[in-house]
Amino acid sequence: MDHTDTTVSGSSQAALIDHDIAHIARVMHVSLRGDFGGPILPATYWRKRLTALVDSGQLSPAQLDKVDSLLLQLDRLASTPLPEWERFAPAPTSRFEPAERAKKAKSA
Template sequence: MDADIAHLRLAIESSVRDDHPALPPAYWRRRLKKLMSDGNLLPTQLQQIDELLERLEPGASSDDE
């Protein structure tokens, strides 16, 4: 599961920096929510997914961190 989250983090970070991403934020939200629904996540994994979902919110800047 950690590898999946790491992969999604890289892809999402790249996507939010791109003015014309290949995949829309809705796609990444679906992927993250599917991970959450697949079950048995540790609290730290849930926190990481929540942070990624926040990054996908409209108006979230790639310079926030």
């Protein structure tokens, strides 16, 4: 009876890992490219998630191959320069100041 419970929980764990890997594969690229304010989640976040999966020691060979592939994609995405329209977007921490207000602040 214990063997069956272990198999079911092991099967459930494998399914959870599969779902996690699939989720990361779907959203990692979009999250790294983000919007005009920059990445939604940085490469360090995705690397930490993928490394945690590998460190769990519960990956099947197929899952390990997929995580390895995602890590390679992450390296490529993190090292690829942003498209032209994203490079010149305002930094997310800078405040937008209308031209009139900026002129008044300089003259004061």
